[in-house]
Amino acid sequence: MRRSYDREADAVAISFEGVKWEKTIDITGDIFVDVDRYGRLAGIEILHASEKLKLSDLMDMSMEQPVHNIAVHKLVSDFHLYVLTDYSLSRGRSNMEVVKEAIAGGADAIQLRDKGYTAKRLLQEALTLRDITREGGVPFIVNDRVDVALVVDADGVHIGQDDVPISWARRLLGKDKIIGMSTHSVEEAVQAEKDGADYVSIGSAFPTTTKSDARPLAGLEIITDIKKNVNVPVVAIGGIKAENAAQVGQAGADCIAVISAVVSAINIKEATAELREEFLAAKAKLEVSTGDTVRSSSIRKNNP
Ligand code: TZP
Ligand code: MG
Numbered sequence: 001m002r003r004s005y006d007r008e009a010d011a012v013a014i015s016f017e018g019v020k021w022e023k024t025i026d027i028t029g030d031i032f033v034d035v036d037r038y039g040r041l042a043g044i045e046i047l048h049a050s051e052k053l054k055l056s057d058l059m060d061m062s063m064e065q066p067v068h069n070i071a072v073h074k075l076v077s078d079f080h081l082y083v084l085t086d087y088s089l090s091r092g093r094s095n096m097e098v099v100k101e102a103i104a105g106g107a108d109a110i111q112l113r114d115k116g117y118t119a120k121r122l123l124q125e126a127l128t129l130r131d132i133t134r135e136g137g138v139p140f141i142v143n144d145r146v147d148v149a150l151v152v153d154a155d156g157v158h159i160g161q162d163d164v165p166i167s168w169a170r171r172l173l174g175k176d177k178i179i180g181m182s183t184h185s186v187e188e189a190v191q192a193e194k195d196g197a198d199y200v201s202i203g204s205a206f207p208t209t210t211k212s213d214a215r216p217l218a219g220l221e222i223i224t225d226i227k228k229n230v231n232v233p234v235v236a237i238g239g240i241k242a243e244n245a246a247q248v249g250q251a252g253a254d255c256i257a258v259i260s261a262v263v264s265a266i267n268i269k270e271a272t273a274e275l276r277e278e279f280l281a282a283k284a285k286l287e288v289s290t291g292d293t294v295r296s297s298s299i300r301k302n303n304p
Helices: 035-041 055-061 070-077 095-104 119-136 146-151 166-173 186-195 221-229 245-251 268-290 296-300
Strands: 011-016 019-024 032-034 044-050 052-054 081-084 109-112 140-143 156-159 178-183 199-203 234-237 255-258
Touching: 070 178, 081 095, 081 268, 095 109, 095 119, 095 268, 109 119, 119 140, 119 146, 140 146, 146 156, 146 166, 156 166, 166 178, 166 186, 178 186, 186 199, 186 221, 199 221, 199 255, 221 234, 221 245, 245 255, 245 268, 255 268
Parallel strands: 081 109, 081 255, 109 140, 140 156, 156 178, 178 199, 199 234, 234 255
Antiparallel strands: 011 019, 011 044
């Protein structure tokens, strides 16, 4: 990509699907985006742009629906601790109780993932969790079942390599919903992004007994490799606890996803807050050393 930013300039030239387009824009709005990063996600080549560009301008400029919805991307970029349910590991506590406590502890996103449930039970749980997450202002994702996500108006779905393709899920859910995809290699992650996934997950970071059909250990290095090759957020999963969350942050993951470390904790709220803090502290260190800035709102969430 050829880039040329001019602080003073208020003109932008882009190329989208081979069509060159120039526009003069007002840069006095209050929502700004990183044109390079978001432009690439939307499939737009920025030929020349002001350094600060309004989100709405960039969305307008795509002229057609972008491959990635920029607003969804911004939302998912704020996921740092993602909690997945598993009633069998919850010490008898309901998903409702677990999720309420996890939200109180600072969970940024909740996923309903109870593999053994009948469709009817899953739907009941999804309806309950939809209400709680909406009250808590936390995005709600359903594992595997696009139909359930659709019916309860979840914020998105998480699918695996053997589930329905991303294109089907997108057709059913539309561009405003989050689609996450499990990946196990750089190639799968790159493909998922191309197909329109809003985030990719990679696991297992560490050994875990939670997932019976877990693939061989992915480790931490692959997180760094995937980060170098995709623009969508990278979520690490598998065996992550407060003791090792910092290593995942150092490896460059945008978010950690956990089941047992939260769901099985005696004090769910405290365990959630501790995990998030450990992870974000490591990320902040990494970002200082690489020159990136850490979003202060993310860091401060439970530490006013
Ligand atoms: N995918 C890869 S590992 C895993 C999933 C769903 C299980 C994560 O559970 P835990 O208890 O956080 O290791
Ligand atoms: Mg699945």
